[in-house]
Amino acid sequence: MGLLSCHDMKKKADLIIFNANIYAPDSVGKGVNCIAVKKGIIIGIGTDADIRSRYWAPKNVNAKGAFVFPGFTDAHSHFTGLALGLRYADLTQAHSFDEVIAILQGYRKLHPEGWIVGRGWDQNNWPGKAFPDNKLLNKVFPGIPVILTRVDGHAVLASAAAIKSAGIVLPVKKGEALIQNGEFTGIFLEEMADRLRSSIPLPTVSQITDLLVTATRLCHEAGLTAVTDAGLNKSEILLIDSLQKAGKITLRIDAWLSPTKENFDYFMKDTIYHTPFLRVGAVKMYADGALGSRGACLLNPYLDEPDNHGILVTSPDALAVVCELAYKNGFQINTHAIGDSAVRMVLHEYSKFLKPGDDRRWRIEHAQVVNENDFALFAKYHIIPSVQATHATSDMDWAGQRIGYARLKNAYAYNRLLQQNGWLPNGTDFPVEGIEPIKTFYAAVARKDADGEPEDGFMMDNALSRIDALKSMTIWAAKSCFEEKRRGSVEVGKVADFTVLDTDIINAPERKILMSKVLYTIVDGKIVYKAR
Numbered sequence: 243m244g245l246l247s248c249h250d251m252k253k254k255a256d257l258i259i260f261n262a263n264i265y266a267p268d269s270v271g272k273g274v275n276c277i278a279v280k281k282g283i284i285i286g287i288g289t290d291a292d293i294r295s296r297y298w299a300p301k302n303v304n305a306k307g308a309f310v311f312p313g314f315t316d317a318h319s320h321f322t323g324l325a326l327g328l329r330y331a332d333l334t335q336a337h338s339f340d341e342v343i344a345i346l347q348g349y350r351k352l353h354p355e356g357w358i359v360g361r362g363w364d365q366n367n368w369p370g371k372a373f374p375d376n377k378l379l380n381k382v383f384p385g386i387p388v389i390l391t392r393v394d395g396h397a398v399l400a401s402a403a404a405i406k407s408a409g410i411v412l413p414v415k416k417g418e419a420l421i422q423n424g425e426f427t428g429i430f431l432e433e434m435a436d437r438l439r440s441s442i443p444l445p446t447v448s449q450i451t452d453l454l455v456t457a458t459r460l461c462h463e464a465g466l467t468a469v470t471d472a473g474l475n476k477s478e479i480l481l482i483d484s485l486q487k488a489g490k491i492t493l494r495i496d497a498w499l500s501p502t503k504e505n506f507d508y509f510m511k512d513t514i515y516h517t518p519f520l521r522v523g524a525v526k527m528y529a530d531g532a533l534g535s536r537g538a539c540l541l542n543p544y545l546d547e548p549d550n551h552g553i554l555v556t557s558p559d560a561l562a563v564v565c566e567l568a569y570k571n572g573f574q575i576n577t578h579a580i581g582d583s584a585v586r587m588v589l590h591e592y593s594k595f596l597k598p599g600d601d602r603r604w605r606i607e608h609a610q611v612v613n614e615n616d617f618a619l620f621a622k623y624h625i626i627p628s629v630q631a632t633h634a635t636s637d638m639d640w641a642g643q644r645i646g647y648a649r650l651k652n653a654y655a656y657n658r659l660l661q662q663n664g665w666l667p668n669g670t671d672f673p674v675e676g677i678e679p680i681k682t683f684y685a686a687v688a689r690k691d692a693d694g695e696p697e698d699g700f701m702m703d704n705a706l707s708r709i710d711a712l713k714s715m716t717i718w719a720a721k722s723c724f725e726e727k728r729r730g731s732v733e734v735g736k737v738a739d740f741t742v743l744d745t746d747i748i749n750a751p752e753r754k755i756l757m758s759k760v761l762y763t764i765v766d767g768k769i770v771y772k773a774r
């Protein structure tokens with residue numbers, strides 16, 4: 243009998259990552275620097291010597307001292323929206339309406355046929371901060387349908403040709419469009435904005451597939467291993483499922499149903515639809531609009547528009563109907579609520595269904611402005627506040643003008659909300675914000691924008707600690723969709739999803755956080771992104 247080789251005595255793994263600094267739950271600073279992975283699952287964590295004496299693998303990654311975190315997860319995002327938005331003109335960087343026009347002219351050169359569709363304008367970034375109108379659009383692009391969605395998605399500027407193509411007859415009702423100085427602007431709000439958008443000619447399935455694959459690549463480049471798709475229809479979910487099964491989408495996705503009969507009939511079964519990469523166990527609802535376009539529903543009027551409280555887009559009764567279905571079928575219900583009146587309404591409707599001891603994890607998305615008396619209701623009914631740290635730093639320059647200091651002190655109150663249940667998920671709401679989880683982390687801990695402003699941070703009482711911020715985009719994000727037993731931390735038995743950074747974001751000086759670079763993104767034990 244020959245001697246057994248070293249390999250024969252060791253167990254075979256598929257991948258070993260060595261010479262790393264690993265953020266496993268209890269390993270910080272304990273010299274844990276090696277992970278063995280098999281069939282997408284973590285099978286060993288320990289020192290290099292320990293793991294490499296027990297396992298060998300055909301693929302070995304020398305992390306060269308880099309930092310391995312649990313895969314970063316976006317707990318509230320619109321993945322399909324990101325993908326479809328890739329075919330639109332990006333208006334987020336425009337600093338005036340003239341710049342918007344210039345971007346659209348450049349876009350027209352690349353896309354000479356069909357509609358001009360843009361996304362991301364924000365008049366708060368322009369001189370004077372006034373809402374635009376469609377006069378210049380009609381002049382520069384005569385006869386061409388142009389639809390430009392505001393950064394928050396709740397308002398749309400449309401050219402005369404687009405309004406005609408959508409079959410909208412003017413004048414429309416007050417509240418459906420923005421009237422300035424008695425004049426129609428071409429800006430439509432909420433449902434009318436949706437109606438305009440729904441008249442844009444749809445891309446083909448093969449175009450959508452390409453866009454979803456590109457969006458997957460962008461997410462991996464940013465270090466994301468899991469995202470959310472907040473509000474989809476059956477056909478969109480089935481397409482994602484098939485592309486995941488074909489290995490074309492290598493992101494884990496928590497898909498939320500839009501509340502339609504077709505979606506409920508198909509997906510609300512005795513068991514929740516679940517694959518290793520997809521979960522369909524929540525319904526997305528909207529209670530109100532957004533603060534930027536004064537659509538968020540407030541208990542007291544806007545400070546800068548005293549006859550406006552904003553609007554509820556779903557009545558309490560309509561929300562209750564969906565709550566009942568969700569409760570009965572074991573689904574989560576995740577409702578967008580930004581204004582304090584909308585947040586209160588949702589808390590109260592949820593509380594009619596939730597019973598003591600329930601672990602339903604029904605969520606309030608954004609929970610941006612919360613009345614002093616309502617914070618405790620999150621804890622009382624175990625309702626999950628789902629926050630987006632970059633919303634605070636995107637809105638901080640003008641939010642005070644909208645709602646005044648007394649309400650601002652209870653707005654973007656992430657740390658106070660965290661104290662309610664002891665955990666909360668964090669995300670971006672992309673494509674409303676950029677997709678980068680590093681920016682979420684930085685905004686959560688430093689409460690500063692990507693330019694490092696303001697110097698002392700925005701309302702620092704509500705900053706998260708670095709460990710809490712990391713948890714909010716890993717284990718708590720997983721928990722927010724009932725996935726914490728299989729992902730969200732680096733532990734034996736969990737899936738091998740890692741984000742590998744060149745920087746220790748838990749201990750590095752604050753100014754270094756934003757400079758950190760994603761070296762590898764690993765999903766299910768496979769390297770899906772590697773920095774050049």
Ligand SMILES: [Zn+2]
Nearest residue numbers: 319320472671
């Ligand atoms: Zn959203």
